[in-house]
Amino acid sequence: MMVGRPGADPEVKNLNNNKKVARFNLAVPENYKNAEGEWVNTTQWISIVAWGNVAERVENKVKKGLQIAIDGSLHINEWTDDKGQRHSNTEIWIDDFFVIDTVAK
Helix, strand or coil: CEEEEECCCCEEEECCCCCEEEEEEEEEEEEEECCCCCEEEEEEEEEEEEEHHHHHHHHHHCCCCCCEEEEEEEEEEEEECCCCCEEEEEEEEEEEEEECCCCCC
């Protein structure tokens, strides 16, 4: 489970089988003390994917800047391009989410 804010409105596509897929990046704050004991505040950008009914809910409820909580699983995609170069990306496929606040920041 993660809490964060979308950096943009989700991109939603209709698939051939009458289902939807929604994608967006979620800004998740990370705060920790470094080796010197100073607080460091950073942001991790996480790629989020929703399928089917969850994608429809994302389309209707998720907007840029709204704080949301997501629950999902980690998916690592690996492929080789035409030049033989290996690539990978990591996404969270969400099973559920809820909007924490209704005012975007």
